[in-house]
Amino acid sequence: MLSARQLPKAKVPGKYFGIVRCFRYDRVDATHLSDFYQTEGIVLGEDVNLRTLLGFLEMFAVEVAGAKEVKYVPGYFPFTEPSIEVHIKHPVLGWFELGGSGIFRPEVTRSLGVDVPVLAWGIGIDRMALMALGLNDLRELFSADLESVRMRRSQYKIQ
Amino acid sequence: MPKIEVNEELFFGLAGKTWSDKEEFEEDLTVAKAELDEWDTSLSADRERTIKIELNDTNRPDLWSTAGLARQLRMYRTRSIPSYPFFASRKKALKAPYRVVVEKSVKGVRPWLAGLVAKGKPISDALLRDMIQTQEKLAWNFGRKRKGVSIGIYRIALIEWPVHYRGVDPDKVSFVPLQETRTMTLNQILEQHPKGIEYASILKGRPVHPLLTDAKGRVLSYPPIINSADLGAVQVGDAEIFIEVTGSDYPSVALSSAIMACDLADMGFEIDNVQVDYEYDTPFGSSVVFPYYFQEEVSVPLDDANRLLGSSLEMADALEALTRMGLCAYSTDGAVIHVAPPEYRNDFLHPFDIVEDIMIGVGMEKFVPQRPTDFTIGRLTPIERFSRKAKSIMVGLGYQEMIYNYLGSGKDYAEKMQVSAEGLVKIANPMTENYEYVRNSPLPGLLQTESVSAKASYPHRTFEVGKVVLKAPEVNYGVVTRQYIGFLTSHAQADYNEIASHVAAFMYFLGKEYTVRESSDSRFVPGRQVDVLVDGARVGIFGELHPLVLEAFGVMMPCAAGELDLEMLLED
Numbered sequence: 001m002l003s004a005r006q007l008p009k010a011k012v013p014g015k016y017f018g019i020v021r022c023f024r025y026d027r028v029d030a031t032h033l034s035d036f037y038q039t040e041g042i043v044l045g046e047d048v049n050l051r052t053l054l055g056f057l058e059m060f061a062v063e064v065a066g067a068k069e070v071k072y073v074p075g076y077f078p079f080t081e082p083s084i085e086v087h088i089k090h091p092v093l094g095w096f097e098l099g100g101s102g103i104f105r106p107e108v109t110r111s112l113g114v115d116v117p118v119l120a121w122g123i124g125i126d127r128m129a130l131m132a133l134g135l136n137d138l139r140e141l142f143s144a145d146l147e148s149v150r151m152r153r154s155q156y157k158i159q
Numbered sequence: 160m161p162k163i164e165v166n167e168e169l170f171f172g173l174a175g176k177t178w179s180d181k182e183e184f185e186e187d188l189t190v191a192k193a194e195l196d197e198w199d200t201s202l203s204a205d206r207e208r209t210i211k212i213e214l215n216d217t218n219r220p221d222l223w224s225t226a227g228l229a230r231q232l233r234m235y236r237t238r239s240i241p242s243y244p245f246f247a248s249r250k251k252a253l254k255a256p257y258r259v260v261v262e263k264s265v266k267g268v269r270p271w272l273a274g275l276v277a278k279g280k281p282i283s284d285a286l287l288r289d290m291i292q293t294q295e296k297l298a299w300n301f302g303r304k305r306k307g308v309s310i311g312i313y314r315i316a317l318i319e320w321p322v323h324y325r326g327v328d329p330d331k332v333s334f335v336p337l338q339e340t341r342t343m344t345l346n347q348i349l350e351q352h353p354k355g356i357e358y359a360s361i362l363k364g365r366p367v368h369p370l371l372t373d374a375k376g377r378v379l380s381y382p383p384i385i386n387s388a389d390l391g392a393v394q395v396g397d398a399e400i401f402i403e404v405t406g407s408d409y410p411s412v413a414l415s416s417a418i419m420a421c422d423l424a425d426m427g428f429e430i431d432n433v434q435v436d437y438e439y440d441t442p443f444g445s446s447v448v449f450p451y452y453f454q455e456e457v458s459v460p461l462d463d464a465n466r467l468l469g470s471s472l473e474m475a476d477a478l479e480a481l482t483r484m485g486l487c488a489y490s491t492d493g494a495v496i497h498v499a500p501p502e503y504r505n506d507f508l509h510p511f512d513i514v515e516d517i518m519i520g521v522g523m524e525k526f527v528p529q530r531p532t533d534f535t536i537g538r539l540t541p542i543e544r545f546s547r548k549a550k551s552i553m554v555g556l557g558y559q560e561m562i563y564n565y566l567g568s569g570k571d572y573a574e575k576m577q578v579s580a581e582g583l584v585k586i587a588n589p590m591t592e593n594y595e596y597v598r599n600s601p602l603p604g605l606l607q608t609e610s611v612s613a614k615a616s617y618p619h620r621t622f623e624v625g626k627v628v629l630k631a632p633e634v635n636y637g638v639v640t641r642q643y644i645g646f647l648t649s650h651a652q653a654d655y656n657e658i659a660s661h662v663a664a665f666m667y668f669l670g671k672e673y674t675v676r677e678s679s680d681s682r683f684v685p686g687r688q689v690d691v692l693v694d695g696a697r698v699g700i701f702g703e704l705h706p707l708v709l710e711a712f713g714v715m716m717p718c719a720a721g722e723l724d725l726e727m728l729l730e731d
Contacts, residue, residue, distance in 0.1 A: 074518070084523075144563065146559065
């Protein structure tokens with residue numbers, strides 16, 4: 001959505017992102033919520049490529065989520081080719097997907113007047129928080145229980 | 160995304176490898192963009208163990224079957240590409256022992272047909288189940304619920320050749336369909352047979368319906384609805400079968416028959432060709448021998464591939480990677496890669512599609528992530544900066560920040576709040592009624608906290624900055640999304656005066672002049688509530704929450720609360 005609106009007026013090189021609440025038709029469990037935060041981002045540039053895309057994904061996984069183990073697997077999304085999913089390993093929940101990404105198909109970008117490669121991703125903010133805050137269940141992030149919210153310690157690491 | 164269930168023994172046999180470690184299996188599946196869904200390895204081996212696998216690539220229907228997925232994993236490991244010599248093509252004519260005549264009368268309703276014959280070994284129970292699954296996945300997911308593609312399987316011994324495919328009057332033709340014992344007309348089948356009812360929309364109201372008969376006029380099937388109970392039933396032990404594919408989309412029909420043919424060949428069947436004689440012209444000619452190869456060669460310069468991947472692969476590396484993916488690739492000049500797509504794939508839309516196969520063939524671990532080098536400057540949006548300011552003021556006033564879901568029930572958002580659900584955006588197809596409405600106020604969330612937090616020491620002061628969705632008939636989509644702040648104070652003395660002084664402090668620090676005007680909102684106590692006005696425009700409300708609201712949420716403590724539209728406050 002962001003990319004479709006931003007691309008026609010985007011600068012080269014350019015980086016754009018948004019963080020918004022998204023909704024999905026899914027059964028709610030430890031790693032799925034009916035509404036959740038996601039960050040969508042696009043990067044335009046003459047020299048961006050698969051490896052720079054992996055570089056961004058790595059920053060989300062390692063710097064933001066604080067994951068120790070990260071893997072990139074081929075994925076499928078209709079508007080990108082190639083498409084990549086990024087997965088991280090949580091100490092309790094095991095491997096889960098942090099988000100999807102790819103390089104926009106030229107048919108998509110050219111019709112919007114862009115002729116450089118465009119990286120794009122959608123990354124789950126809450127899933128990164130799950131890892132970074134040491135939680136085992138996404139629902140804790142939206143907890144209504146005042147006592148547990150009041151008593152939550154701030155998380156910071158001196159590196 | 161399609162999910163398939165494969166028989167473990169059959170799958171491992173076709174893949175040429177036996178997995179026992181789940182993680183290794185999952186790793187190997189990634190080359191096919193497949194995910195392990197369920198694999199209960201605790202079941203004893205003599206019981207027929209099955210594995211459930213989810214396939215993510217909707218452009219690769221060839222992977223939605225036991226043999227197809229196994230083939231991809233096998234080729235990746237062995238780098239050996241199977242050959243399927245039974246394909247005819249524009250350049251390669253083949254003589255076919257079987258023939259189907261497609262009559263002009265069917266052209267307007269469901270014009271395309273492809274066929275093949277598989278023989279040479281009896282069909283086992285596991286094989287038959289697998290074949291039916293492939294047939295269903297192709298017809299349902301790839302064939303858009305049988306509209307684009309449907310597949311019929313028949314025992315060959317009973318058929319008199321040539322088979323005829325024609326259009327008929329649905330009231331004048333009748334036969335005994337599968338799962339029935341009586342003769343029914345086509346229209347009766349559409350109205351009364353479970354499969355007829357399910358797929359009626361494809362044919363309902365058409366004057367002519369498709370029908371497949373043998374040379375003696377006996378019905379094989381009524382595509383895409385149901386096979387005949389006589390000639391259209393296949394059983395375990397049958398050793399010669401005829402498979403036909405019909406549909407409204409020719410490439411999908413031809414591809415589906417190609418996928419079935421390659422799968423059956425991999426499973427050890429001999430494939431015989433079927434000549435389809437159309438009484439009209441088709442993009443592959445009016446007489447076509449199936450299985451038919453119709454792919455065009457695609458090419459991409461190696462430099463383009465390297466640029467997109469950020470790699471410096473040599474031509475030999477790229478060709479080797481493509482071989483692992485099962486693609487016959489070559490280069491004549493060392494600069495451009497040419498690929499002849501395999502018989503069972505029709506997903507090379509653009510040269511870039513080759514690049515992804517190179518990427519997977521090389522292996523993701525070979526691509527080292529590279530941090531960005533372009534320098535650009537980012538800034539927060541005005542509403543985000545303003546919201547952060549608002550949050551820090553609220554924290555300074557002693558309020559705890561909360562976040563809540565935006566979807567909830569009509570009970571929480573309307574009934575308990577003593578307001579009508581009319582003002583809420585309702586979701587047409589909710590998963591459960593717990594997530595049926597989009598909120599139009601932050602207050603139900605804050606009240607939810609009060610209802611579950613009576614044991615937390617008082618006073619309670621909470622706030623949330625977040626979106627609400629309001630109905631707005633005057634705009635394009637009929638709704639607007641606004642950034643709101645909601646706040647609530649709860650303790651034995653919580654009252655209008657307290658919340659009024661907090662609003663005053665909040666507005667003072669934001670530098671906003673405002674006035675108040677008595678309001679009549681059913682969520683608040685009459686006479687103890689006001690609208691907040693900035694330059695004459697209403698930007699929010701605050702006051703003492705109504706006892707009916709508190710009672711509905713099971714809250715025993717008095718509460719004063721309010722909500723303000725931050726986007727309106729931001730405007731100046």
